[in-house]
Amino acid sequence: MRAAVIAEDRSIDIIEIPDPTPGAGEVRIRVSRSGICGSDLHALHNPRYPSGAVMGHEVSGVIDELGSDVTNWQVGQRVALYHGTPCGHCSTCRAGHSHICRNHLDTALGLGTVQGGMAELIVVNHTLLHALPDDVSDEAGSVAEPLAIAIHGVVKGQVDPDVGVVVLGAGPIGAMVACALRARGSERVVVVDPNPLRRAAMSTMGFAAVDLEDVGSSVRGHLGGRPSVVFECSGHPTAAGLAVSLADSAGRVVLQGVPLEPVALSQFAVVQKELDIIGAASCTPSELDEALQHIQAGRIPVEQLVSVVAPLSEAGRYFADLTHGDGRHLKVQLDPTA
Template identity: 30%
Template sequence: MTTTMRASVMTGVGTLQIEDRPVPSPAPHEVLVEVAAVGVCGSDVHYYRHGRIGDFVVEEPMILGHELSGRIVAVGDGVDPDRVGQRVAVEPQHPCRRCKQCLAGRYNLCPEMKFYATPPVDGAFCRYVTIDDDMAHAVPDSVSDEAAALLEPLSVAVATMRKAHVVPGSSILIAGAGPIGVICAQAARAFGAARIVVTDLVASRREKALQFGATEVLDPTAVDVSAIEPVDAFVDATGVPVAVVSGIKAVGPAGHVVLVGMGADEYALPVSHIQNLEINVTGVFRYTDTWPAAIHLAASGAVDLDAMVTGRYDLEHVGEALDSDTDPASLKSIVHPQ
């Protein structure tokens, strides 16, 4: 195996360049993965265009990309050598495993977390990456490399459905028919939701949502979303304050609200509605122990990840992949680093 690899490196806001980087070596209890496919996430786009997300600021060159799959090509000490050659989906996080949050089973909230493509940690728009052995999840041959990469956003959706308490027969409202909104609609259907309402400003995206599990779509500029038949759960995948407020008002007594979309840091909420109906409001920050469920959903066909792919790019065209979200027809773009 070579000692260097090509990588697409973000060198500044809106700028990328191809660089030769050393191939990393797996530490004890780590594996070296040859990257097959990397999905483009909204957070990658946000870093690329703005250089920061909240308190996370890109201050030095960084490799973007955290939705990935590949094949194990080497292992560190303490890892079964039979894993070499195994196809895997990578859970792109390295928690400390010792802090209060990790010991409580909430490793996604680890204050020492090292997460791919979150400053200053490099991501996966490159040929090789290392990851903890137990964060490289084996996938069956029935799951393609591209679908295996998209198990990461599906994991966000699984975590969201769990927090939204979606069960067979539930009703759910999802604001936004972008990649996360659509994958949440698929997950809601897989979790047994009977009524899945998706809102979006763009007609073509509303139509796309119907193909991926929505039972009803609404144009929020034409319909008062807060006045629809109350739902058991609301998921915001927009980060837009007006969408969040109207969505909360559409939730019935003892319902659940899950905030997933990135947007404004602060905005007013309908507190009396939340208090009087005892509505539970929470956020989703990554995920914990979601990959087994996500693999099952993809392998069983309950969720179709391959159908979400609308664009494919190589390392030389990562910039185009990051800008593909400006096309309303684009749903999920994939980078193939090889």
């Protein structure tokens, strides 16, 4: 089968690798769509991910073959995939937080050890499967996993639908956080991004979108006051500090961006305003189910979130564009069937 792999020079190669075979409790999926995530972009230059690794964890596809002991699924069923199997025995799993299993780097799809979805076929444990309704597209099925991560942040932020909310960053996760907020009933949402193309995209989706210039006044003008909750989704080193400065007293700051260097924020402001600082990573299987429910109900503008569906052969081009481009793309998905 064809797969997009990390090359020795840390570029993307399209090569032929052996077809995987499902074992007991596993199924083989013929991949329909595999989204490129920000974590994939970071992984390309992370030595933990060896050359030859197949990335990709935002996957939809069709069951192609069943391993032994799999009785509740059928060949030909369309599915979306959860991203990994928790180990079940680490202290985090035992404490009921298996979505952030301490051993997830060894078990999650496309993280350097287990093959990911940027290939024609992928073998996964049957517990990762979520059925795709007939009226949910392949593109939407691939969007479900990152949307579930956005939902997880909204859940952790305990967002009351009546309060004002700011989302910093209109990249894929920021855009999906805004959509998740609206799907859950929030209407007073302002998205902040310096990129005019991304602001335009958010405006097209019906959100108030403002620049960084005089951002405090712009946000207060749209919301009629300071936001009760601020989501940091950009990963920029200055954004956590901005989130703290924007948040109202007794508010919450949810950190979902992943900066590649330490960040600075005013602890004085955190203390004086009694802010809650919350980290949010990953998602739970039930949140992926919720994502699919919102998608099926038409509450998520999938066609606007997915900028491009490209053949697998063009993976290298889009990795480069997402890393060094002008930000015009929100979500790029690869189609191994093309």
